[in-house]
Amino acid sequence: MRQVSVTASVGMVVLGWRAADDGLFLRVRGHADEVILRCECDRSHWIVREQYPAGAAQLLVSCHNCGQRQSYLFEGPGLPAR
Ligand SMILES: [Zn+2]
Numbered sequence: 001m002r003q004v005s006v007t008a009s010v011g012m013v014v015l016g017w018r019a020a021d022d023g024l025f026l027r028v029r030g031h032a033d034e035v036i037l038r039c040e041c042d043r044s045h046w047i048v049r050e051q052y053p054a055g056a057a058q059l060l061v062s063c064h065n066c067g068q069r070q071s072y073l074f075e076g077p078g079l080p081a082r
Contacts, residue, residue: 004028004035006061006070014059014072017048024048024061029075041066050074 004012004026013029023036024046038044043065051058059074 002031002033002035003038005038005040006063006068007040009037009070009072012072014074014076016076017059019046019048027076037061039063039066039068041068050076 012026014026015029016027018025023038023044025034026037027034036044037046039046041063043063045064046061047064049060051060057074057076059072059076060069061071062069
């Protein structure tokens with residue numbers, strides 16, 4: 001399983017995500033397998049939010065432990081169904 005540090009993840013395009021006991025799994029454009037997002041503090045307890053401003057979806061992650069944040073272009077499900 002490939003791990004990606006949050007600082008090296010800048011510019012990733014996320015296609016999907018899931019939170020599991022052993023970490024946050026991301027499906028990333030250009031990668032056949034899921035990657036696990038790692039924080040520099042090594043706790044990697046991520047708070048994940050999907051945001052849908054006009055035109056582009058974003059996935060925002062922040063580390064519950066140290067506050068490290070990152071955002072990605074999110075091309076997963078499209079706009080949420082309501
Ligand atoms: Zn952290």
